[in-house]
Amino acid sequence: MNAETLIGYGIGAVVIILVIWLRTRGKAKPIRNKGRGMLIPVFLLLIVFGLSINSLTHIPDHPFHIPAIWELLCAGVLGVALGSIMLYHTGYEKREDGLVYSKPNPNFKYVIIAVIAVRLILSQYFKGLDPSEFAVLTMVMAYLYICVWRIGSFLKYRKVSAS
Numbered sequence: 001m002n003a004e005t006l007i008g009y010g011i012g013a014v015v016i017i018l019v020i021w022l023r024t025r026g027k028a029k030p031i032r033n034k035g036r037g038m039l040i041p042v043f044l045l046l047i048v049f050g051l052s053i054n055s056l057t058h059i060p061d062h063p064f065h066i067p068a069i070w071e072l073l074c075a076g077v078l079g080v081a082l083g084s085i086m087l088y089h090t091g092y093e094k095r096e097d098g099l100v101y102s103k104p105n106p107n108f109k110y111v112i113i114a115v116i117a118v119r120l121i122l123s124q125y126f127k128g129l130d131p132s133e134f135a136v137l138t139m140v141m142a143y144l145y146i147c148v149w150r151i152g153s154f155l156k157y158r159k160v161s162a163s
Contacts, residue, residue, distance in 0.1 A: 015116070030099035031092070035157040038150050045146055049139045056132045067133045072140055079141035082118065083148025085111060090153050092160040100161045 031037075057064040067075075089111045091103035119141075126134055 030095075030097075030101050031157060035100075035154050035161070038154045038157065041146050042150050045143055049143055052139065053136060056135060059132070062132070064132050065130060067129075067137050071133070071137055075137040075141040076144050078122075079144030080148050082141075083145040083152070086145070086149040087152040087156075090149070090156065092153075092157050094160055094163065100157060 066072075089105050089108055091105065092100050093103045094100050119138075123134075123138070126137075129137070
């Protein structure tokens with residue numbers, strides 16, 4: 001293993017720890033602002049990924065190629081599948097005080113670890129792709145994954161808060 005791979009695994013471990021920590025910390029607090037904060041990553045990632053793709057098109061001496069349509073469809077289907085799994089394990093409950101809280105899920109940490117492991121395994125499998133094509137496919141998968149999870153969570157929250 002080279003240093004770049006170890007750094008990637010280290011960043012992945014930090015992300016897993018932060019997500020689990022934030023999820024466990026958020027259980028004690030009610031959801032504020034009518035749940036609109038759940039949608040922030042959808043819009044921020046659209047901007048960040050747009051800027052990233054723009055920068056990929058301007059790399060000197062490296063032509064930019066859009067991945068084949070079937071590769072984009074596979075990345076999209078995988079992103080929707082992973083987002084659906086996360087959405088299934090996300091829930092909300094209205095408590096006695098009339099506020100909506102995130103429902104504790106004992107399997108959440110295993111689900112997030114499995115999702116990240118699948119992404120790492122696939123990234124190792126597809127290392128033979130052009131780096132810019134691989135980056136675009138990863139961004140498509142991640143964006144759809146976040147969209148399905150966050151928009152679905154927002155809709156679940158609205159349903160619980162309306163009841």
